[in-house]
Amino acid sequence: MTRSQELFAAAQRHIPGGVNSPVRAFRGVGGEPVFFERAEGAYLFDVDGQRYIDYVGSWGPMILGHAHPAVVEAVRERLGMGLSFGAPTELETRMADKVCELVPSMDLVRMVSSGTEATMSALRLARGYTGRDKIVKFEGCYHGHADSLLVKAGSGALTLGEPSSPGVPKALAELTITLRYNDLDQVRDTFAKMGAEIACIIVEPVAGNMNCIPPLPGFLEGLREVCDQYGAVLIFDEVMTGFRVALGGAQGYYGVRPDMTALGKVIGGGMPVGAFGGKREIMSKLAPLGPIYQAGTLSGNPIAMAAGLKTLELISEPGFFDRLSAKVQTLMDGLKERAAQAGVALTTNQVGGMFGIFFTDEQVTNYEQATRCNIQQFKAFFHGMLKRGVYLAPSAFEAGFVSSAHTDEDIQATLAAAAETFAALTA
Numbered sequence: 222m223t224r225s226q227e228l229f230a231a232a233q234r235h236i237p238g239g240v241n242s243p244v245r246a247f248r249g250v251g252g253e254p255v256f257f258e259r260a261e262g263a264y265l266f267d268v269d270g271q272r273y274i275d276y277v278g279s280w281g282p283m284i285l286g287h288a289h290p291a292v293v294e295a296v297r298e299r300l301g302m303g304l305s306f307g308a309p310t311e312l313e314t315r316m317a318d319k320v321c322e323l324v325p326s327m328d329l330v331r332m333v334s335s336g337t338e339a340t341m342s343a344l345r346l347a348r349g350y351t352g353r354d355k356i357v358k359f360e361g362c363y364h365g366h367a368d369s370l371l372v373k374a375g376s377g378a379l380t381l382g383e384p385s386s387p388g389v390p391k392a393l394a395e396l397t398i399t400l401r402y403n404d405l406d407q408v409r410d411t412f413a414k415m416g417a418e419i420a421c422i423i424v425e426p427v428a429g430n431m432n433c434i435p436p437l438p439g440f441l442e443g444l445r446e447v448c449d450q451y452g453a454v455l456i457f458d459e460v461m462t463g464f465r466v467a468l469g470g471a472q473g474y475y476g477v478r479p480d481m482t483a484l485g486k487v488i489g490g491g492m493p494v495g496a497f498g499g500k501r502e503i504m505s506k507l508a509p510l511g512p513i514y515q516a517g518t519l520s521g522n523p524i525a526m527a528a529g530l531k532t533l534e535l536i537s538e539p540g541f542f543d544r545l546s547a548k549v550q551t552l553m554d555g556l557k558e559r560a561a562q563a564g565v566a567l568t569t570n571q572v573g574g575m576f577g578i579f580f581t582d583e584q585v586t587n588y589e590q591a592t593r594c595n596i597q598q599f600k601a602f603f604h605g606m607l608k609r610g611v612y613l614a615p616s617a618f619e620a621g622f623v624s625s626a627h628t629d630e631d632i633q634a635t636l637a638a639a640a641e642t643f644a645a646l647t648a
C-alpha cells in the first residue's frame with residue numbers, strides 16, 4: 222500500500238468521500254487521489270516521494286507557480302502582525318485600487334473569501350438592483366455552488382430550470398434559465414419572450430468548467446447588446462479567467478465591458494479569496510451604502526490580501542502574459558503533433574494561460590460537443606501521464622493551467638510523456 226492509499230483510507234473515516242471538494246476524489250478518472258506533501262514552482266511532490274509537473278495549479282490560482290519566494294515572503298512579513306482583525310486595513314484599499322486599475326469596468330469592489338461567494342453576491346445585487354428575479358446562465362458553465370447556480374436546463378429550450386443537486390429548492394431553480402453556450406439566437410429568443418423579468422446574464426467569458434471553451438466571435442458582444450436592450454445586468458464570472466487569460470481578464474482580452482465581474486483564484490495568490498464589483502451605480506446599492514446585504518468575518522483578510530497583492534504585482538510585469546501564452550502554445554502544438562503521430566484524434570483550445578485538450582476530431586464550442594469526446598481515452602491518458610510524473614486535472618471537463626514557473630524543459634518533458642502515453646493508447 223502506498224502512503225497516499227493509507228492517507229486516503231484514513232481520510233474517509235471523518236471526511237465525506239475523503240476529500241473537501243468532490244473533484245479531488247478522482248471519481249472522474251477512476252482510481253484513488255494522490256496525497257501531496259509540498260509544492261514548489263511547477264512541481265508537486267506527493268507523500269510517496271514522487272514529483273509531478275503540475276497543470277492544475279490548485280485549479281487556477283498558482284499562476285506564478287507554487288511557493289513563489291516573493292509571495293511567501295509577503296505572507297511571512299504579515300504573519301507576525303496578526304492573522305485577522307475584522308476591521309479595515311490599508312492592504313484592502315491597495316487591493317481595491319489595484320483591481321479597479323487592472324479591470325476598468327470595476328468602479329467599486331468588495332472582497333470575499335471564495336469564488337462561490339463572489340458570484341452568489343453578484344447575483345443578489347443584480348436581482349436587488351433590477352427588482353427582477355429570473356437569471357440566465359449557460360449549460361456547462363460553473364459558477365460555484367450557490368443554490369440559484371446549481372441548476373440545469375429543463376427538458377426543452379426555454380423551459381423552467383431544474384435543480385442539478387438535491388437540496389436546491391425547485392421554486393428557486395425555476396428562476397434560473399439555462400441556455401446553450403455560444404448560442405446567441407437562443408439568448409435573443411429568451412429575452413424576446415421574458416426579457417422584462419430577467420435580472421442578469423451570468424457567463425464564464427471563456428468557459429473553463431466544461432474543459433476550456435472560448436466564446437465564438439460576437440457571442441460576448443451579443444450578450445452585451447441584449448442586456449443593454451432589456452436593462453439586464455451583464456455579469457462576467459472571471460473567477461477563473463481573471464488575471465489568467467490576460468492582465469485585464471477576458472473582458473480586456475475580448476474588449477467587452479460587463480456591468481459586474483466576479484473574481485477569485487489568482488486574486489488570492491493561493492489564499493481563500495474572491496471579489497465582486499462593477500459599475501458604481503450598481504455597487505452603490507450594496508450595504509452599507511445601500512439596502513442589499515452582504516458581509517464576511519474574514520473578508521479582506523490581511524494575509525490573503527498580502528499574497529494576492531504580491532501576485533497581482535508580479536503578473537503586471539511587462540510581457541508576462543505573452544510569455545505565458547507562448548508556453549501554452551508550445552504545449553498545445555506539441556500535444557497535437559504527438560497525438561497525430563500516434564493516430565489519436567485530439568483538438569485543443571487555449572486562451573492566455575489556460576487550455577483544454579479534447580479527444581475528438583472536431584473543434585469544441587459548447588457543452589454538448591464536450592460531452593461527445595472520447596472520455597475513456599481521456600481517463601487512460603490521465604493515468605498514463607500521472608504514472609509518468611505529469612499531474613493533469615482529474616476530469617475531462619476541467620481546463621488546464623500553465624504557470625510562469627513552467628520551463629521549456631518541463632514542457633518538453635510533458636510532451637515526451639504524452640508521446641509515450643498516446644502510443645500506449647493505440648497499442
Ligand code: PLP
Pocket residue numbers: 280335336337338340363364365366425429430458459460461485486495
Ligand atoms: N466561478 C468559476 C468560473 C469557477 O471556476 C469557480 C471554481 O472553480 C467558481 C466560480 C467557484 O469558486 P470557489 O471554488 O472559490 O468557490
